[in-house]
Amino acid sequence: MTDDASPLLAVEGLTTAFDTDEGELVAVDGIDFTVEAGETVCLVGESGSGKTVATESITRLIGSPPGRIEGSVRYRGRDLLEMPEPELRTIRGYDIAHVFQNPQEAMNHCYTVGWQIVEALQIHEDVPDAEARGRAIDLLDRVGIANPSARFEEYPHQLSGGQKQRAMIAMALVGDPDLLIADEPTTALDVTVQAQILSLLDELQSEFDMGVLFVTHDLGVVAQIADRIVVMYAGKVMERGDVLDIFERPAHPYTRRLLECIPEVGGSRKGGIPGTLPDPHDPPAGCRFAPRCSHAVEACRTGGQPAEHAVNPGQHASCVHYRSDMDRSVLRDGSREEQPAAGGVSPEDE
Ligand code: SF4
Incomplete structure (x- = not known):
C-alpha cells in the first residue's frame, strides 16, 4: 500500500555484506537517509566508501549470494527489501531508474x-x-x-x-521515474559534456519532479546540484546536512578533509587525506576515520562508530567531539590549515 505521507525514499539501517574468501566484508554498515520528491541528495565520499553498493542495494541489484542486504528501504512507504522479486521488477527501471557511471x-x-x-x-x-x-x-x-x-x-x-x-x-x-539513481554519471566525460549532462539532469528533474540520488566523489559537481549531502566513509555515514551548511560549516573532520581536496583556481589543493581507507574485512573498533584523523582521542578508538550528533538544525555529524561532554572547539583549532601526511590522497586518486 502506498503511503503518501512517507518520504519518496527512506533508507534505514541499510547493511550490505558479502561472503568472500577472506571472510565477511561489510561494505555498507547500517546507514540511514531519505530522498524527497524533487530534491537531489548527493552521496559523497572516496571510492570504496560504499556509495555504489548502497545505491545498488536499494533496488536489490546486488546478487545474493554472495551479497546479503538487511535493513529497510521504503519507496513510497513500501519496503523494497521485503517485496517479492516480480513486484520489484515493476518498479526497478521504471519508477526507480538507474544511470550508471560508464555508458560504454x-x-x-x-x-x-x-x-x-x-x-x-x-x-x-x-x-x-x-x-x-x-x-x-x-x-x-x-x-x-x-x-x-x-x-x-x-x-x-x-x-x-x-x-x-x-x-x-x-x-x-x-x-x-519518481526517483533517479545516478552513479557517477559524468565521471567518464570531459568537463564540457559533464556540464551539459548535469544541466540536462537538472532540467529533467524539474520537468518530472524526480527525486535524484546522485553518487559522486566530485565535490565540485556536488556544489552545483545538491540540495542535501550524505557523507560516507568506510560504509558508515560521517555527516549529513544541507549543501550550504556542509560547504560553509563542515562539521566532521573527514568532510573537512574532502573539501580541502577541491582544486582551487590554478589547480592547486589546500590539502589531501592522509593514509588510506581501512580494510573492510577488519574495520577499526571505534570511529572508522580514527586512523586518519588528526583530532582522534581515546574515546574515538572503542565502542563503534560514534552516534550522529546535531551540529546545526538539519546537520548531523558522527564524531565524539559533538557529544555534550566533549569540547567541540578543538575541531576548529587549525583543522583546515593542517597539511596532509606524506602519501595523502584525494578522493579521485583512489
Ligand atoms: S570521532 Fe574521533 S576519529 Fe572520528 S572524526 Fe571525530 S575526532 Fe576524528
Whole structure:
C-alpha cells in the first residue's frame, strides 16, 4: 500500500555484506537517509566508501549470494527489501531508474540504441512496436540528441561518450521515474559534456519532479546540484546536512578533509587525506576515520562508530567531539590549515 505521507525514499539501517574468501566484508554498515520528491541528495565520499553498493542495494541489484542486504528501504512507504522479486521488477527501471557511471559498459553493443530503449519500455508496458519506437525517438529528442530518428538505428559504438550517456538517460526515463539513481554519471566525460549532462539532469528533474540520488566523489559537481549531502566513509555515514551548511560549516573532520581536496583556481589543493581507507574485512573498533584523523582521542578508538550528533538544525555529524561532554572547539583549532601526511590522497586518486 502506498503511503503518501512517507518520504519518496527512506533508507534505514541499510547493511550490505558479502561472503568472500577472506571472510565477511561489510561494505555498507547500517546507514540511514531519505530522498524527497524533487530534491537531489548527493552521496559523497572516496571510492570504496560504499556509495555504489548502497545505491545498488536499494533496488536489490546486488546478487545474493554472495551479497546479503538487511535493513529497510521504503519507496513510497513500501519496503523494497521485503517485496517479492516480480513486484520489484515493476518498479526497478521504471519508477526507480538507474544511470550508471560508464555508458560504454552499461549499454549492449550488439543492439541498436533504439532497440535498447524500446526493450526497456516494453518490459514495463504492453505497447505495440510502432508506438514504442515513436516514444523512444521522443525520449532521444528530449535528452538533446540531434537527429534522434537516425540515432535510433545506430549502435552504441557509433555515438560519442556524451551521446551514449544521454541515451542511457533516455532509457532511464521510459517510465517517467519518481526517483533517479545516478552513479557517477559524468565521471567518464570531459568537463564540457559533464556540464551539459548535469544541466540536462537538472532540467529533467524539474520537468518530472524526480527525486535524484546522485553518487559522486566530485565535490565540485556536488556544489552545483545538491540540495542535501550524505557523507560516507568506510560504509558508515560521517555527516549529513544541507549543501550550504556542509560547504560553509563542515562539521566532521573527514568532510573537512574532502573539501580541502577541491582544486582551487590554478589547480592547486589546500590539502589531501592522509593514509588510506581501512580494510573492510577488519574495520577499526571505534570511529572508522580514527586512523586518519588528526583530532582522534581515546574515546574515538572503542565502542563503534560514534552516534550522529546535531551540529546545526538539519546537520548531523558522527564524531565524539559533538557529544555534550566533549569540547567541540578543538575541531576548529587549525583543522583546515593542517597539511596532509606524506602519501595523502584525494578522493579521485583512489
Ligand atoms: S570521532 Fe574521533 S576519529 Fe572520528 S572524526 Fe571525530 S575526532 Fe576524528
